[in-house]
Amino acid sequence: MAAPLWTPSEGRIANSNLTAFMNRVCSQRAVSIPDYGALYQWSIDEPQKFWKSVWDFGGIIAQRRGRVVLRNGDKMPGAQWFPEARLNFAQNLLRRHDDSAAIIFWSEDRIRRVLSHRELVEQVARLAQAMRAAGVSRGDRVAAYLPNMPETVIAMLATAAVGAVWSSCSPDFGAQGVLDRFGQIEPKILLGADGYYYNGKTHDSLVKLRAIVDGLPSLVQTVVVPYVSAEPLLSGIRRSVYLRDFVAGHETSEIEFESLPFDHPLYIMYSSGTTGVPKCIVHGAGGTLIQHLKEHLLHVDLKPGDRLFYFTTCGWMMWNWLVSGLAAEATLLLYDGSPFYPDGNVLFDFADEAGMTVFGTSAKFIDAVSKAGLEPMKTHKLTSLRAVLSTGSPLVPESFDFVYQKIKRDICLSSISGGTDIVSCFALGNPILPVWRGELQCRGLGMRVEVFDEQGRPVTGQKGELVCTAAFPSMPVDFWNDPEQKKYHAAYFERFPGIWCHGDYVELTEHDGIIIYGRSDAVLNPGGVRIGTAEVYRQAEQIEEVEESLVIGQQWHGDVRVVLFVRLRDGLSLDVALVKKIKDRIRHHTTPRHVPAKVIQVADIPRTKSGKIVELAVRNVVHGEPVRNKEALANPEALELFKDLAELA
DSSP states (O other), X not given: OXXXXXXXXXXXXXXXXXXXXXXXXHHHHTOOOOSHHHHHXXXXXXXXXXXXXXXXXXXXXXXXXXXXXXXXTTOTTTOEESTTXXXXXXXXXXXXXXXXXXXXXXXXXXXXXXXXXXXXXXXXXXXXXXXXXXXXXXXXXXXXXXXXXXXXXXXXXXXXXXXXXXXXEOTTSXXXXXXXXXXXXOOSEEEEESEEEETTEEEEOHHHHHHHHHTOTTOSEEEEEOSSOSSOOOTTSTTEEEHHHHSTTOOOOOOOOOOEETTXXXXXXXXOOTTSSOOEEEEEHHHHHHXXXXXXXXXXXXXXXXXXXXXXXXXXXXXXXXXXXXXXXXXEEEEESOTTSSXXXXXXXXXXXXXXXXXXXXXXXXXXXXXXXXXXHHHOOOTTOOEEEEXXXXXXXXXXXXXXXXXXXXXXXXXXXXXXXXXXXXXXXXXXXXXXTTOBOEEOTXXXXXXXXXXXXXXXXXXXXXXXXXXXXXXXXXXXXXXXXXXXXXXXXXXXXXXXXXXXXXXXXXXXXXXXXXXXXXXXXXXXXXXXXXXXXXXXXXXXXXXXEEEEEEEETTEEEEEEEEEESTTOOOOXXXXXXXXXXXXXXXXXXXXXXXXXXXXXXXXXXXXXXXXXXXXXXXXXXXXXXXXXXXXXXXXXXXXXXXXXX
């Protein structure tokens, strides 16, 4: 049997938050919990005791908690967590008022800023007062079209402090893509930057901002954050004002935090929107807070003063997840721009200079660093780095090898997986468990995660649907404008009534870890055999010439055939020898069923704004079917490359 790639030291286990939590539970609950497996079982067998223990361990600040932890716990959806509680999300993130760093910000090679906890609180106080003066109150929506910068965090916290609802898109979205989202929720205030930096270039946002404002008649104020210019021109932007003028005259006095129910709306987030207008997913303040505290404290082992980084934009749920690190009293490391400008070392430079503790990124970034031939272990110290987190797509086993061979040996590599739907994770890292090659370490505490076969039976050691069979706090409160919850039910509960079906094709392993094979709706089905797309990507992208790939199942003569599209390294062309090399590797490392019937070179591969490739959109184009919402894509023009491929011989 193969050995794990990494095993935590006895000292690391003993000093972990997870061990402290286990000891506390054993002492207070008079139960025996010798290891993580026992703790996980207790957490799903005794959900009320578990989540109450998380509340206490995380030191949640609340006007009251109430005696009831869970009401209607047998209903999904319909369960209510802490129904008597009153709290404020922002108050829990602003618990420190000292002069230590709250935010360290890099904008490529243009800007470096540090904001202390005291300064953060003062700026949130001023903006919260300004919002109230502008008429913003509980339940109103505040929308942001901003880069990943300190002002975005400040604005979100001010929004939450007054009880309004926050929603954000990154400035690389086109105007129509933003309106498809914000137009549904009718925001009262819109915050936007005048531009952003990417790959060494300055990109103007004012033209798009004007179009967005014109398409949002609900706005009473547009607040412009100067970023690429000290005095951007506001002409033509309706009811616009600079941020500095918006907050002028408001004091840095103590923040008045609205006391709100546990499930009061905090965030409105969006489905990818590649199959139609994006669905507006409403997340509650309490559920988001307690779930993120659990993940940060117990699964990431985040401690006060740690420096938490995730490479993300404000259009991806990992931004919301990152910002919650303030509740664990960590310092947030924000980076805006290209992770490869001026080269692939910039984020590792950031890690060294800022004393990064946790490095969060995507599986694609790790693969890109590997293919660029970089070896951070040789070029950087990375002394403070304890953990690397990866999400966005499955982290292939070879990328596990790369991290331990080329980045750092003594590190907890945590491939994690969840989604916008739950603003958190179903599968996570674990500071007290070993890391096994190609596996997500464990199921999240308090999440009754199982794998179902086609008949809805739980299975281990075989592929199936990832489901959650019991309610959890970070389930969406609602979908916006879905009064009868028809969209909500259709999204998660149609496949297995009363059970959350997440749409991932996975396997529960003998180590009680998880392997993800791709999205269920993108599963290939040649000859009736189900194949996860990640199984093909893993092999194809190990070929040196292949930069990236995308695979679909094409309807063909009454069956399904596998078609693989590849983007090659610059200057290379697909020939008979390379096609054979790709097919031979796939056949040798998987099965003959996995081998594509066709391998086709394309110049680009379409992806969402958060970097996920879109198999379904490509499949629609190849079959001559419409793609309803191209605005959801970062590079919609790439779809044109697939238009004439429906009749491939």
